[in-house]
Amino acid sequence: MSDKPWGGRFREKTAGEVEDFTCSLHFDRRLYRQDIAGSMAHARMLAKQGILSQSEAAAIIQGLAEIRQEIESGEFVFDPAMEDIHMAIEARLSAKIGDLGGKLHTARSRNDQVALDVRLYLAEEVEGLLEDLIELRRSAARLARRYFGLIMPGYTHLQRAQPVLFTHHMLAYDEMWRRDMSRLQESLPRIKVSPLGAAALAGTTFPIDPHVTAAELGFADVFRNSLDAVSDRDFILEFLAHAALIMVHLSRLAEELILWSSSEFGFVEIADAYATGSSIMPQKKNPDVAELIRGKTGRVAGHLMGLLMTLKGLPLTYNRDLQEDKEPLFDAVDTVRSSVQLMAGMLEGLKLKPERLNAALHGGYLSATDMADYLVNQGLPFRTAHEQVGRLVGYAEFQGKELWELSLEEIQRFASQAGPDIFDWLKIDNVVARRTSPGGTAPARVEEALKKVEKELGL
Amino acid sequence: MSDKPWGGRFREKTAGEVEDFTCSLHFDRRLYRQDIAGSMAHARMLAKQGILSQSEAAAIIQGLAEIRQEIESGEFVFDPAMEDIHMAIEARLSAKIGDLGGKLHTARSRNDQVALDVRLYLAEEVEGLLEDLIELRRSAARLARRYFGLIMPGYTHLQRAQPVLFTHHMLAYDEMWRRDMSRLQESLPRIKVSPLGAAALAGTTFPIDPHVTAAELGFADVFRNSLDAVSDRDFILEFLAHAALIMVHLSRLAEELILWSSSEFGFVEIADAYATGSSIMPQKKNPDVAELIRGKTGRVAGHLMGLLMTLKGLPLTYNRDLQEDKEPLFDAVDTVRSSVQLMAGMLEGLKLKPERLNAALHGGYLSATDMADYLVNQGLPFRTAHEQVGRLVGYAEFQGKELWELSLEEIQRFASQAGPDIFDWLKIDNVVARRTSPGGTAPARVEEALKKVEKELGL
């Protein structure tokens, strides 16, 4: 039964369906680069420590380099009988350089090897995602700059609440993405920890130096406990949580783009390149990309949830359940990266319709709060002012008028303290301009905020 | 821009990344059979209603049959520029039979077409899964029969509690699977509802008859509301919930198999064909299949969760978010079916170790409850009896003896009512045999229960 690297004590063959069920080659083959890089670093360390001779190490490294080349050129035959990418590469190495190939396994097991490969993979992807987020923030900042000065209704409960600058609205998303970036950056040192040298679970009898391997791979840190090293998947869960949160942020913006693209809002037009049509309704232009981003939020959160559940209650150390970590991770990485990239592209080509935004400043009584503030300034307690304005709004609505379209007399019927300067307070532009508190929507404040962001982003 | 079926009003090309992002061909191509069957049924209905001529319908059906043949023989070229399997087949049809191909689109949209395809697919898979579950129950029943009479500790809190027949234990799982089957069976009528005829969302102006199409496809029911027909994904969520519950059941049995395979329990030996070894530790035999089944429980529950989240808050009717329904569904179907099948295979080859099970009947004071029952029969209130036995157990533990190894005198020191017949009550076999209440573990009861199950399963 020795076609398996562990066949010695087995008397019966693995069932075919079992091979399919346990095989991970079809998804972990994407780790080939990391696997080869890890093996090369391991071989160099073994040589440095005198466990392999320099020429042995050189032959192994040469063999691995050739295999990488074979894979990248498409020559490499992925044999499904191999359980995983590690076996596939090892078998090929032995075919190329004979028994020496087996020596690469010295002081290493698949347990620490696979942990390393995933860490190498994720470190790279997180760095890529950080760049994607920078690009997204740049797209958003450019859009925010392009439409600086444009006023739109700010919403609470999807009801028009107070007028804000469109730029201010976009910068709210920048805050979310900055937090996303800070979380990802802080997670990197926890990802870049080399587990190589933990061997199967207990360390090894060979005089290895894990720091050498780590340094070869550009990892600053090394595992402290061999049992933890082979069973730790925290860094994956942590990433999935960050990814789910990024998707939630994108889903909020996607929802707004979908709303804004509707005939009812009509605030924006998404570029043709980011929309699709209907096979049956010739007039349709659908915000499919935004919808898919919103929809995929569930997918990524589902992966997080699934892996939490998989890990629940597992005793130490490695259990085969852990093999279930890779597919959700790969899919989450792909999904979140493409979603971020496409959102950037969509914002880049987004056109606002100033006349529709402008029209939306009417009809929501967006200066009502300011009228209450005005009455407070006249000495009324806020609650009384609030109630008077509430009644006035009811009256205006019934008349089908804006507050500023009422006569002073009408206004005074509800708010006797109001003087002629009230009309100045009711102007939308002034409502925006007066909100000069730090972080507020007054143009001067928003200009400061945008400049800061542009500087951070090198714009 | 007319390379898209909806390109008429678009002035700009879809971005390449957008095509990749929105494309579903790589996963929905597995629906080709259902798509073609649905189209054939639609064509027949159109002909029956006089919307197409008989010869038009015949040409379309012939073309579709050829395409199916092309796909199954591997000749068909899947062009990634096609958005999905529906477009891929439609384009090929038009290439084969010209403009007539387009007529198949009469009174149908992709919205009702895709809903139908998924329903056809799932109906088939649920029926397959029901058969898988029957097979699993048969394997379990055969195992239960094979070891009839064998006693093992029943556990609560993973502490030995009372002795039970192994067969009784296996039949507990049969109950779960029976419930799983009843849920699946009840869901079928909600799956087998034809949405064809809802068109894009509002019905169609053509004189179609959806019942004809449904009958052609073997579906008993037809949608009642066109808006619901194109946006309903309940049947998928319902399946995912059932699938998650099946996986939870399997995970419980998998956990037990893993425990029982440990050196500490040592109750069973999994067949070599269902275990794997270690590449580094020559002595290992690992219950990988059981571990993977347990681990994949998270995966399926994650898919359920993800789709619930995707659907949350979607306004009617079709939104592109719904495209996210298929990948989790396909993966859940594949996962749950292979898990059920492999569990069946694993049980088939499972060997119990009677001597280890036997040994485990010692040391847990498994007859303590019966001694309390005995004292109740002597007139003691249950609580007093319970406390006396509790103290006796403490004494026996300290002496390192079983209850039946104590002298009557020792017993009476804690429970003065005990007479010499107490030893009869303490015998494990008798403990089991006395539990003759319906559903209890006495051999006669379990024999009845097993017979019933065997009959249900045609064994």
Add this chain to the structure above:
Amino acid sequence: MSDKPWGGRFREKTAGEVEDFTCSLHFDRRLYRQDIAGSMAHARMLAKQGILSQSEAAAIIQGLAEIRQEIESGEFVFDPAMEDIHMAIEARLSAKIGDLGGKLHTARSRNDQVALDVRLYLAEEVEGLLEDLIELRRSAARLARRYFGLIMPGYTHLQRAQPVLFTHHMLAYDEMWRRDMSRLQESLPRIKVSPLGAAALAGTTFPIDPHVTAAELGFADVFRNSLDAVSDRDFILEFLAHAALIMVHLSRLAEELILWSSSEFGFVEIADAYATGSSIMPQKKNPDVAELIRGKTGRVAGHLMGLLMTLKGLPLTYNRDLQEDKEPLFDAVDTVRSSVQLMAGMLEGLKLKPERLNAALHGGYLSATDMADYLVNQGLPFRTAHEQVGRLVGYAEFQGKELWELSLEEIQRFASQAGPDIFDWLKIDNVVARRTSPGGTAPARVEEALKKVEKELGL
């Protein structure tokens, strides 16, 4: 250490924090009615089987009735030292009727007792929820009737697609709720299974008759396997899945109500009784109830997920983890029932704004599909017709006109086959009226559908 019913073998007291941690009295006290009903039925069965004398049973039942009375009048003192409601009631019973109280424990354990209580509770609540759903469907049907004939845009991708009757739209939700009801109804027989008689896990040595107890409690069915009886929580998971799906349905309608209440849509006005205002913005009227219903969807789905995770990988039979079933269940029941009830109330008071709905029929080119159908009738292949109309829509949009505001000459420039009868096809009323396919939006079809629903609901 005998202050606990299980203290016999323990030498050390339970730590105070441990008591708090393991205590369930603060949440399971709501099961007092079920617990007492179950105990009464158990006592009656014990008497019928001659295990208790009739007078013993009578005394126990009398004592339990008094305790119920004490709890309902507020006299009962819930002592947190009691682990759970079962202990609290049992202790009180013993205080009232002495040692006889302990006899109620004969042939029963907390494991089967607690399983029964939850089943009794859930059966009642599911029946209540079914009534709530009927009421909700009635409210929706009355609303649908009230506004029969009113046309609104049907949406896909939140883009206006084709005109539909508002009634048709509301009936789409009726379909969802019918399915919800059918799922709940089918689950009832799986809930109403009495586990009493499984005892701790293995059945009992007393000559009980579980069917008698079940009949006393109005349950049609009895457990078949004692191990399963004490560890089965499927019926809770099944309910949570149904509840999550009901919430998803409500969240979709809630989303629409929120959209429709916005200034931009302006289709409806929610009754003041179902809205709230802003403490700072006097003009606001917020759809809080709809938002909370939408928000609570996550809560219920989270409970489902949590319990799936809790159950994953638990070996048989009872494990204390299972105590975690009740809080999510109670909260899900409360949440889904109040959400359904409030949605009903909200629909009851909902006012539509016909003029706004009417205005929304313009601007979305809602008759574009029909113009394509018209061209197909003139002999064009659908794809060609689709493309011609797509271009015409682009032209009309540029001109700021509806399709029916174009001249025939303009139309013919894009679609040469169009004749003067095209204008008839473009009229929105006609677009709706022509969709007479089964399940379609034509008034005649919708009238049929509404009548059917009204009949089902006894309206």
Add this chain to the structure above:
Amino acid sequence: MSDKPWGGRFREKTAGEVEDFTCSLHFDRRLYRQDIAGSMAHARMLAKQGILSQSEAAAIIQGLAEIRQEIESGEFVFDPAMEDIHMAIEARLSAKIGDLGGKLHTARSRNDQVALDVRLYLAEEVEGLLEDLIELRRSAARLARRYFGLIMPGYTHLQRAQPVLFTHHMLAYDEMWRRDMSRLQESLPRIKVSPLGAAALAGTTFPIDPHVTAAELGFADVFRNSLDAVSDRDFILEFLAHAALIMVHLSRLAEELILWSSSEFGFVEIADAYATGSSIMPQKKNPDVAELIRGKTGRVAGHLMGLLMTLKGLPLTYNRDLQEDKEPLFDAVDTVRSSVQLMAGMLEGLKLKPERLNAALHGGYLSATDMADYLVNQGLPFRTAHEQVGRLVGYAEFQGKELWELSLEEIQRFASQAGPDIFDWLKIDNVVARRTSPGGTAPARVEEALKKVEKELGL
């Protein structure tokens, strides 16, 4: 309708069920301290900026201090007609100091107020949790020190793999908790960001200084964008993700404690204070606390999932859905803190059973890997060595012997290179001692690691 602070424009009363549904007082009342602290800081800032006079601020602060006193002494009447704790306190303040109470609302809304309260609450709890984790790590380290030198089987796949020090095993958990702490610590600066001054959503017209308020509250940072400030719940999601991961870690240890407490493993005895008994089975001692911790992992992960779902797709800024953030947060905080505390207590009282651990070193062929290493040292390729040892293990198992119980002749029949020094390699103590690689299980390495941890923890 002016019994509500926003009643001005409403003509109809809120329905009673709606009040219940929207009311949060029953759960947010636990924020009273934070709410009062936030209000005091706000009042001081308003005074400092000249918006209130010093005497006004003093009166407000005095009133608030009295209210806090009233709440803490139990005098305060929580009126369910108040929507939330903010309203309850504000109403009481106005009752005490009249119209002046209303001035506290200047430049603040409930939106920024509630966001602040939750941040204050969570910052405190995270700091408390960090201390809990320190205590847990100390308990674990003391346990690790107490049993230093004790050898146990290390497991992969729950199969005995290689011998390790018990101390080494415990230190694996220390690694997890260190990571948990680093994540929590890094999250603190994102929690301690004052949102006060964002007002309803757009900032305020008053000349406030948010930095003053923040400094008063001990927060280092201040919001940058007002829209984000009122709608950001990232810090809650981030905490829930960290909490779920902590629970996963605890669930793994809980699982091990449950396994180790079983008769089959028998490695440990949990202190009576942390176990419970059975009401029916007198001999039982159940690891309830460990089971509940494991079970509650689902609960916390469910809360995470639920809130992710609630937030998905919400447009900016505040939506009432966000009210659903507090219950899961409060429950997660309580659950994770008590779980950590109880785990610490349980480890403190844990007794190991050296003789059982010792016995477990037999029977798993734990030195098989080392024998393979030995053969590699003799020049065999690892794969060949692995296979020879695999066969030898099969033979030994069949003979019912340990490897070291075989004769050299028997050994050589499978591994001809083996010499008499092989017996030295097979000794379990030596197997452990030889694993001197960094992070490995050799006593010297583990002593280093434990010392480091003890130092970190001030032990």
